[in-house]
């Protein structure tokens with residue numbers, strides 16, 4: 219798809235999602251290192267679990283220096299609840315130590331003053347910081363309009379035919395240069411919401427979706443989803459991370 223056509227469709231998706239879920243206004247929270255650590259903790263687990271493990275981590279290691287100086291095993295014990303604890307603990311300790319070695323202290327101050335792609339590449343240099351993590355840090359903490367793609371955004375973008383990709387990192391590589399800056403945050407937030415409540419991995423609620431007229435999921439499959447859902451109980455929603463039947467993207 220030509221970039222100009224993709225951009226036109228992104229505006230269309232944004233308008234319809236705003237009609238479903240409302241406008242979203244970005245208020246950057248300013249804690250870039252916190253966002254970095256928190257995003258590493260979100261891989262392959264629910265928001266509730268990653269919030270809990272982040273709170274436990276901050277309580278156990280009140281300063282970034284204390285966390286950087288900890289043994290990975292100590293960190294692993296604190297974040298065990300969130301899954302993949304050994305990998306995440308090693309990544310967190312490693313990235314904090316490297317920040318301190320390279321910058322003199324554990325900070326990402328000044329990143330927001332670089333051109334946005336330079337800031338993105340700078341973050342991607344760190345082991346354990348994939349494209350989604352880098353974009354989340356820039357967008358949510360520093361207000362730099364870089365489009366993050368998680369499992370929900372990836373699924374919705376593929377079903378809508380905006381991209382044809384196998385992994386969230388590939389979807390992000392295609393969408394990031396094209397998403398207009400003024401809708402970056404709103405589109406991300408509303409695509410995540412859409413993926414969670416309507417365009418779910420299993421049994422999407424297509425009959426409640428304003429995007430159905432231009433969705434590439436065939437109408438016959440949408441009808442089947444409706445019938446199937448009619449015969450199930452409410453609590454049987456699809457898992458948070460079982461998108462498209464595929465495996466988690468190793469590049470976070």
Ligand code: SF4
Nearest residue numbers: 417422424427430433
């Ligand atoms: S019509 Fe169905 S599959 Fe397509 S975007 Fe909407 S909920 Fe998702």
